Amino acid sequence: MDKQLYLGLKKVFEQNLDAVLITVTSVLGSTPRKPGAKMLVFADGMTVGTIGGGCGEAEAKREALNVLSTYDSKTYSLNMTADIAQEEGMVCGGIMELFMEYMGTHTPVEKADLNKDYLAVLESHNNPVLVTVIEAAEESWLGNKLVIKTNGDVAGDLGKKELNNIAFEKGKIGSRKCQPFLICLDFEFNPCESSTPKAAYRLLVEPPTTVVQLLILGAGHIAVPLATMAKILGYEVTVVDDRPSFANVNRFSTANKVLCADFERALETIDINPQTFVVIITRGHRYDKVCLKKVINYPAAYIGMIGSRKRVKSLLADLEEEGVAKEALQKLYSPIGLKIGAETPEEIAVSILSELIKVQRGIGE
Template sequence: MTGIGVARILSLLDARTPFCLVTVVASGSDSALHVGGKIAVFPDGTSEGRVGSDRLTRAILDVSLRFLGAEEPGQVRFTVDGAQLANRRRMRDREVAPDTVELLFEPCLPPPRLVIVGAGHIAVPLCALGAVLDYEVTVIDDRARFATRERFPGAHALLVDDFSRAIESLEITPWTYLVLVTRGHEHDEATLQRVAGSSARYIGMIGSKRRVLVVFDRLKRTGVDETLLSKVYAPIGLDLGGRAPTEIALAIMAEIVNVRRRGGAKSLARFIHSEVGLADPGADVADEA
């Protein structure tokens, strides 16, 4: 086994590099699978360090990616040939059979990032809710009098710029959650055109049925693929029936949590998506749950 050391792990954490830390917690093998040995597996399927045979290493990579996606830790037992035996989240019995190894998988991820495009009346409670839930919140608006620290004390960053330029300046990752709540569909359209094909975990857009249909139609005319639009949650939010800004913000944040945690709650977007022949944006979430 060739593992990585504490200094390298701390370096990855300091750099906010997403990875899954895999640790040998029990071993019934006579090979060099030492208890305490660690490797790091990254979202692209690469790794630093090596545990056991090629087949075991490949199995570990596959399982690591699943734990990264779930954002939860867990323990799994394997044979030294890479066959998975059990997924045990709470281990009591540390005894392992000969030629087996038990591994702890710990996703080490940067804080989830909530990007709110538009600093209007819904953005204020949405930012507060995101901060309470430990999201790193960025608020964007092209009006300096709206994107202020007084209105958004919980924001990690405030960007005052053209919406398109501001979005292009951000690094969008699978741990980014984008909320489009601008004052006009032209801003939503321009922003959505730039982020529809991004790796963002969630893209939601506010708007009436008519506004959403107009934006989707215009984007399809410009060549945006329908499969990308089908992943956009619009109208945004869970179907909670709220009308006040704080209630709408709650529905939006609840939908984000639902997507992140692979919940089964129903999104408002499913109604319009079915009407225009787009897939339910929550279908993938339901399949993974």
């Protein structure tokens, strides 16, 4: 969650203020923000965060003020047609579905307490998954939440045991994803398409963060196109190498961070979490081994290493002899990348990114 939004929500709860939290739950067509984007609207009209600006955001703000007058959460379809967008100079004409959640003095105590607990868990960096009811047969269930912690503990209640069970199972998958997604169910709690006339229940599953980190260990020829393409796809890119002539901002102008340091020491300063993808493409077997041994026990979303099957097999055997658990080593993706016949550094970068996207989307699980 964005720091300013987090502070805004703390202010709501600590000062007992009225506000509406707007969350983009789904999009269709060209829209300025993607699912998971949030904006907090206070009773005095002040806002924190953004769902895209312009006329669309102004309309969402007006609807949020209406929610403040009724104290009832709701979903709202924001249709940003091309004609309206042109009036504000916006280059979008899609539809954003928004969940507008009332928070404040009329919120039931148990819901308010759960929201506070969720913020506390976020602050402690325990990477909780949040599941919110955004559509239900019982309107009173709207805004009900389930907080799923990394240790498997659960807090909250969605209103029905069946919903809690489904949310928990899907939430475990959500902890490995980096983007929010919807669970749509019929009256019998069976999965259904969101495009059906009326899903009985819809749940929004939000991972701990939507910031996807790509950690590239090794700044050689593949790393350059990989960092550039990854940035275009929205990854927050960090490149590490111990050679000043390779690890510098001139070669990696699009990267968020370039660290020129010993691999082992550099890795001690980097937060590797369930939203981190690690790509090991150093210049040699020795450095690959150092990096893999250092990162293999971290809860990364993905750890991949370049190299021939023979070389990788030998390296894994060495690490196992040194005490690294076989189960941990089995999560390594190697040879790295999807098989697309890649030959050039640019093509290999595409194959690696394709595999990252496949893992991120949970395809093949």
